[in-house]
Structure formats: structure tokens, C-alpha cells
Amino acid sequence: MARQIQFAKKAPEAKELRRRxxxxxxxxxxxxxxxxxxxxERLGLKYYTFISQxxxxxxxxxxxxxxxxxxxxxxxxxxxxRRLLSFYDPELHRLxxxxxx
Amino acid sequence: xxxxxxQPRMLQLDGPWRTGELNAMVETLMPEATRPGGLGWxxxxxxxxxxxxxxxxxxxxxxxxxxxRIGRRYVLEDGAGHVLxxxxxxxxxxxxAKAALQKRKAQIVARAALVWCALRETVEERxxxxxxxxxxxLAHCVPQLAALA
Numbered sequence: 001m002a003r004q005i006q007f008a009k010k011a012p013e014a015k016e017l018r019r020r021x022x023x024x025x026x027x028x029x030x031x032x033x034x035x036x037x038x039x040x041e042r043l044g045l046k047y048y049t050f051i052s053q054x055x056x057x058x059x060x061x062x063x064x065x066x067x068x069x070x071x072x073x074x075x076x077x078x079x080x081x082r083r084l085l086s087f088y089d090p091e092l093h094r095l096x097x098x099x100x101x
Numbered sequence: 102x103x104x105x106x107x108q109p110r111m112l113q114l115d116g117p118w119r120t121g122e123l124n125a126m127v128e129t130l131m132p133e134a135t136r137p138g139g140l141g142w143x144x145x146x147x148x149x150x151x152x153x154x155x156x157x158x159x160x161x162x163x164x165x166x167x168x169x170r171i172g173r174r175y176v177l178e179d180g181a182g183h184v185l186x187x188x189x190x191x192x193x194x195x196x197x198a199k200a201a202l203q204k205r206k207a208q209i210v211a212r213a214a215l216v217w218c219a220l221r222e223t224v225e226e227r228x229x230x231x232x233x234x235x236x237x238x239l240a241h242c243v244p245q246l247a248a249l250a
Contacts, residue, residue: 014161036148049169050182052147058155058164062181 019057021087026055028073042072060088118144118152118170122191126154126168129195130202140165140202156198165205166198177201 029039029051036055040048043065053059061069061084070080086093127142141157151171158165164180175194177186179201186197 012162014163018163045182046184047169047171047176047178049147049151049153049167049171049176050178052145052151052153052169053155053164053167053178053180053182056145056153056155058143058145058157058167059180059182060163 015057017087017090018060021060021084022055022057024083024087025061025069025073028075029055032073034072039072043068060084115172116150116152117146118154122170123154125191126195126198129199130156130166156202166201168194168198 029036032039034042035048036051037048039051043051045051050059054061063081066081066084067077070077073080082093082097085096123144131140131142139159141162143155143157145153145155147153147169151169154168155164156166156168157163166180166185167178169176169178173189174187175189175191176184177194177198178184185201186194188194
């Protein structure tokens with residue numbers, strides 16, 4: 001039987017990856033010595049609830065604010081974005097950074 | 102007789118969601134959940150224990166809307182962290198959340214219609230070209246075939 005090409009990540013897999021991304025972000029925040037409220041302040045957010053949404057694995061860091069998150073968490077922005085891509089879009093991450101000629 | 106004046110008690114709202122709050126959110130926002138590929142929901146807490154209600158949607162069960170309670174205030178955010186509405190009355194906030202969902206649904210329908218039109222246009226263009234090519238070929242071959250006959 002022909003194997004079907006999987007175009008999208010299955011929901012449980014994506015959910016688990018987002019949860020792992022959230023745990024990693026929480027760890028980075030703890031290393032930077034920031035509370036969720038302090039991080040939200042650094043990102044210019046009115047409420048800190050979005051930080052919790054992302055750390056709990058239900059949301060993602062938007063691409064347009066990845067640099068701000070990276071700087072607030074004292075991590076190099078391209079390394080930060082690359083690591084997040086490995087959680088949010090592992091196939092694209094594999095093609096960009098893992099597949100050799 | 103002494104009358105003791107009690108301070109009016111402020112409604113204590115902290116800790117996880119209360120049943121009434123959860124019912125209000127689920128009953129208003131969940132009719133969609135019964136459809137295949139519909140919405141789901143989950144709850145969580147912030148670092149300092151403020152409760153959050155996540156409305157999850159396809160394709161990857163991602164947060165579409167998030168309702169949080171901070172002190173006595175409820176905050177409605179979208180999945181990108183934009184504050185859509187805030188109020189101390191949950192019923193008002195839930196209505197706003199429902200409206201935001203309907204708007205989102207309308208946007209999806211409009212986008213699907215646009216994709217369908219573009220696809221149809223492309224297919225028609227290609228078909229037209231093929232038909233035209235066939236006609237030209239026929240016009241070219243028929244006299245030759247007639248001469249042979």
C-alpha cells in the first residue's frame with residue numbers, strides 16, 4: 001500500500017512539541033531570573049497572561065516578537081528562533097539545518 | 102443595642118475557575134465542539150495562580166482565544182497575545198469571545214471562497230487553452246484528411 005505523504009503535523013504531536021517549547025521557555029525565563037510579570041513588562045505587554053499561555057504549551061511565540069523574547073531572555077536571537085522552529089515546525093527545521101547535500 | 106457595621110465583603114475571586122464561570126464559558130463557546138474538527142478547550146494556571154481558559158481550534162489544537170481572570174478582572178486575548186477585551190463581568194467578555202469566533206469563522210469562509218475562485222479561474226484558463234489547441238489542430242488536419250479521402 002502506498003504511503004501517504006503527511007502534509008501537516010498531527011494535532012497530538014504538535015501539541016506535545018508546543019508543550020516542550022513552553023517548558024524550554026520557562027526554563028530560559030528562570031535562568032534569566034524573571035517572573036512572568038517581569039518578562040511581560042520587558043516585552044511591552046499589558047498583561048502577563050500571554051507568557052503563561054505560551055509556557056503552558058497552548059500558544060506560540062509569534063515570529064515578529066521572537067527577537068524581543070530572545071533579548072528579554074538574554075539569548076542570541078538566531079539561536080532562539082532556530083530552537084523554537086525545531087518545536088513549531090520540525091520539518092522545516094530539518095530541511096533548513098539538518099539535511100546535507 | 103450596639104449595631105456593628107460590617108465592611109462590605111468584596112467578592113473573593115482567586116484560585117482556579119469556579120463551576121459557574123466554567124459553565125458560562127463552555128455553554129456559550131462550545132456549540133462548535135460537537136462538529137467534527139470543531140473546537141476544544143482546556144484550562145491552566147499562570148505562575149501566580151490566576152486561572153486561564155483556552156479555546157483550542159484546528160488544525161493543531163492551538164489556542165484561538167484565551168480568557169484569564171486577574172483579580173476581579175477578566176481578560177480576553179487572541180492566540181497571539183493581543184488583548185481583545187477586558188471587563189469585570191464574565192458574561193460580557195464571553196459574548197465578545199463568541200463574536201470574535203464568529204468573525205474568525207467568516208474570515209475562514211471568505212478565504213476558502215477566494216481560493217476556490219482562484220482555482221476555478223486557473224482550471225478554466227488551462228481548459229480554454231487545451232480546447233483552443235485542439236480546435237487549431239483539427240482545423241489544420243481536416244483539409245489534409247479530406248484531400249486524402
